[in-house]
Amino acid sequence: MPETVEVDITIPNQTRYLGLIGRIGEDLVHSLGRYTGDREVLAYHLNLVLTEAITNAICHANENDPNKRIQIKISATEETLSIKVFDEGEGFDLAKRQLGDMCETDECGRGIHIIRRLMDQVNYRRSDKRNVLEMVKKLY
Amino acid sequence: MPETVEVDITIPNQTRYLGLIGRIGEDLVHSLGRYTGDREVLAYHLNLVLTEAITNAICHANENDPNKRIQIKISATEETLSIKVFDEGEGFDLAKRQLGDMCETDECGRGIHIIRRLMDQVNYRRSDKRNVLEMVKKLY
Amino acid sequence: MQLKTEEIEDIVLIEIQEERMDAHNSGTFKEQMLALFDEGKCKLIIDLSAVRFVDSSGLGALVSGFKNASAREGSLKLCGLQPQVRSMFELTRLHRVFEIFVSVDEAQESF
Amino acid sequence: MQLKTEEIEDIVLIEIQEERMDAHNSGTFKEQMLALFDEGKCKLIIDLSAVRFVDSSGLGALVSGFKNASAREGSLKLCGLQPQVRSMFELTRLHRVFEIFVSVDEAQESF
């Protein structure tokens, strides 16, 4: 049986919880059994992609509606980190978000690019009545 | 709608994950909206009761069997912290664990007493094919 | 956002007193900078030495300040970046946009 | 468990170099103390200043060391307790069992 840690968190649709989820991501990285890379860097990256994905879910999908909720699932094995962030919005076309669209001094539009740069697989799809952004990072 | 944070974690049946869950408990306390007491003390106490309950589940209930798993649910509102720790063991009689049974220089037997001292409600019951230790702390 | 500001002649030194810059506090930070621009201040040094984590919203707030300062013929310079924060600027290529210094003193001398 | 030990005449000073003492590492700590008792050492000072968290297993390991030291006509004394660690001894009434000192020096002088 693979040694898996699974964390499933539901938070109110508020940016004040971003720090909590980021820290939980960092804690998780520090508890990984074997990892030969730089743990501090991996911890920052996990914190970052969680923060970016949840911010989008809160602000774009759930449009800051305080009655909506965000669910986050993280699954960690010695081989892979897998993250799912669920939103209750209209959805968007991930494929259309291309780096070419942006200019260096734009104030926004960096979130998805950052996620793509740091994760090995990223996709966004409908799941029941919600949407889910799925991100996978290989650890070996 | 009450502002609730829910965390549901599943870990392998190993004491090496105690620190992770304890830290997540501390992170959660630091993200609580209103809390007028000493947060550092509450964070330590939550870390401690999680550690005690999970240690019992790993060592007594799941008897260090590496194929078993431990599930922990934490639910935090501004009023209450509620914790559930599920084990896959034979169960035990919580009511029979009384402080009178122990002597100051015993090496073990302090876990349940600590949990009872720090939490407002503690009970242990069968739940489907598992057992669950439920602990509630009032925050106001 | 918790800031400590100090004026050195026409330069405003802003020390960010937060561990984390993210979508939760960078909106306020943008407004705090706008208030300075409204007072006619347009030479800013942002000391990031206390910042351990910055996300794209935090970077966006800094870009906003940078553009506002430049539009007023001033400038916004950064200093005190922790290594992981520094690498965020490289990841997003923003190290080519900002003037980044090691210390407050070096940033100040460059004006 | 990560320890730093130093011998001062017949006293062994053990500095615990872990932030956390719990069921994951206190079994090993008990064995490490047993190894010292086997070598005939029975005067121990445990410096807990690096320890931020201790649970009932950590306390149990200390009680085990205490009883073994006493049985050999020696003693086990504690020092450097952080406030939250100190309150664990009060919660479990173990502050009435152990001799607890502020510093290593005070513990050493008491022998």
Ligand SMILES: Nc1ncnc2c1ncn2[C@@H]1O[C@H](COP(=O)(O)OP(=O)(O)O)[C@@H](O)[C@H]1O
């Ligand atoms: N979960 C989501 N639901 C709806 N739209 C989204 C979602 N995530 C991203 N988007 C869209 O993609 C765009 C780019 O997102 P991102 O790269 O994170 O930059 P930013 O959030 O700064 O605009 C957003 O402006 C938004 O239109």
Ligand SMILES: Nc1ncnc2c1ncn2[C@@H]1O[C@H](COP(=O)(O)OP(=O)(O)O)[C@@H](O)[C@H]1O
């Ligand atoms: N989840 C559990 N499943 C089975 N037995 C348990 C469980 N939790 C506690 N016990 C029983 O209760 C006893 C007292 O537990 P505790 O007070 O934590 O002290 P200790 O674990 O040091 O013995 C244990 O020794 C064990 O027999």
